[in-house]
Amino acid sequence: MTAFQDSTVAAPAEPPARPVPAEPAPARWTxxxxxxxxxxxxxxxxxxxPLALEPFRLGLLAxxxxxxxxxxxxxxxxxQGGMLTLGQGVFFGLGGYAMGMYLKLHDAGGDLPDFMVWSGVDHLPALWRPFxxxxxxxxxxxxxxxxVALLLGVLVFxxxxxxxxxxILTQALAAALVILLVGQQGLTGGTNGLTNFFDFFGNDVAADGTQRGLYVLVAAVLGVLYxxxxxxVRSRFGRLLLAIRDGEDRVRFLGYDPAAVKTVTFAISAGMAGIAGALFVPVVGIISPALxxxxxxxxxxxxxAVGGRYALAGAVLGAVVMGYAKTYFSEELPEAWLYLQGALFILVMTLAxxxxxxLAVTLWRSVTRRRAAA
Known part of the structure; x- marks a missing residue:
């Protein structure tokens, strides 16, 4: 009689656990x-x-x-969103005038601001009182x-x-705001705007210590907002914003509402511009329709565009570079600085x-490839 062999087969032994490889240095650096x-x-x-620059240059940097x-x-x-806005000066001005109205009322000590006295205004307008x-x-x-951005976004998007x-619509809005501000001499200061600020929350605006403190405040606010x-941008909302930029109709067909996303983004950028305008007033000492x-x-x-619109750091860098170029060219070559500023824009847009x-990312990748090939 044939003996039946045991049908159970022993499970193969598990291979020894392999050590987890350490993260390569290039990945860690990235x-x-x-x-x-x-x-x-x-x-x-x-x-x-703040330690290296004199107060005047530090104020320019601010x-x-x-x-x-x-x-x-x-x-x-x-x-990130593909919405070319040519009227950010509107929101910059709203924030700047809100701060300027408070500073003028504070300096006046309950009386009428100086430009209202010159304009023949005999009582404080109701619009100014809450400020x-x-x-x-x-x-x-x-x-x-x-x-304002939410209202415009709902109506437009x-x-x-x-x-x-x-x-073009945002650009027309900026032009309309300038016309409105210039025409209300007794209410907004007209062409001159609001100027001659002396006190900023208990500090002398013209003092070097106040200007250094304002610079630190502006730099800190910029860092937090960045x-x-x-x-x-790295969140799900940011990825949806990029998708709308590259294919708005496809995003709509997937069931999302591009109008809502674009409106919220536009409102966030308007809030940033308003904060910038409020900080600009004590730093420079003026807010006018020309700005x-x-x-x-x-x-x-x-x-x-010069710094690179596809990177947030590029937008910040471009604003600083163009501001410095404008100051440098106007100091060294006052008769030709507009041409040089335009040439700088054309040069960067042509080569990069x-x-x-x-351009920096392209050069970095080129160097990395050469090192890897070597």
């Missing part, structure tokens, strides 16, 4: 490169610059950083630009207005369509 660069720039801006905050919002709407409260004024710095039509915008019309708005867009940051 992951830590962003925080390292941000930390280096933060130390340079917050520590080195002005450039105010423009960089506006450019950061343009990079968010244009570079005597600092809490209300600071809230309006953000609320007014965001409310729901009608699927985009591309050049949206850009980190917030960067986190927004928020069509030409200043176009200069900000040019700065974003993606801006200075795109």
């Amino acid at each position: 992951r830590l490169r962003g925080p390292a660069v941000f930390t280096a720039v933060a130390v340079l801006m917050l520590v080195v610059a 002005k450039y950083l105010c423009y960089a905050i506006v450019a950061l919002g343009i990079g968010l709407t244009w570079g 005597g409260n600092p809490v209300f004024a600071l809230a309006m710095v953000v609320v007014l630009p965001v409310a 729901r009608q699927r207005v985009r591309g050049a039509y949206f850009a 980190l917030g915008a960067r986190q927004l 928020l019309g069509v030409v200043p708005s176009l200069e900000l867009v040019v700065g974003v 369509p993606k801006g200075l940051t795109g």
Whole structure:
């Protein structure tokens, strides 16, 4: 009789666990490169610059950083969302006038501001009275630009207005605001705007210590807003925004509402511009229609294009570079600085369509490939 063999087969022994390979150095550097660069720039801006620059140059840098905050919002709407906005001066002006109205009322000590006395105004307008409260004024710095942007976004994006039509509409809005401000001499200061500020929350605006403190405040606000915008771009909302930029109709067919996403993004950029305008007022000491019309708005867009609109850091860099170039050319070559500024824009756009940051990334990748091949 044949003996039956046991049908159970022993399971093969599990292979020994392999050690987890260590993360290669290039991968670690790629992951830590962003925080390292941000930390280096933060130390340079917050520590080195206040110690190395004289008060006048430090004030100019603070002005450039105010423009960089506006450019950061343009990079968010244009570079990430594909919405070319040529009227960020509107939101910059709303925030600046909100802060300027509070500072003028504070300096007047309950009386009429000086330009109203010169214009023959005998009592404080009702529009100005709430801005005597600092809490209300600071809230309006953000609320007014965001409310206008939300209203405009709902009216425009729901009608699927985009591309050049949206850009022209925002540019017309900036021109209309300038005409309105210039025509209300007794209410807004007219062409001169609001100027002659003496006190900023208990500090002498003209003092060197106050200007250094304002510079640090502007740089810190720019850093916080940059980190917030960067986190927004990396989130699901940011990926949806990129998808709308590259194919809005496809995103709509997938069940999303591009109008809502674009409206929220436009409102966020408007809030950034309002904050920049409020910081600009004590730094420079003036807010006028000449600073928020069509030409200043176009200069900000040019700065974003020069730095690289597809990267938030490029938008910030471009605003600072264009601001410095404008100052340098106007000091060294006052008769030709407009031509040189235009030549700089043409040169960068011809040699590096993606801006200075795109050129830097291309060079870095080229060097990396050569090292890898070697």
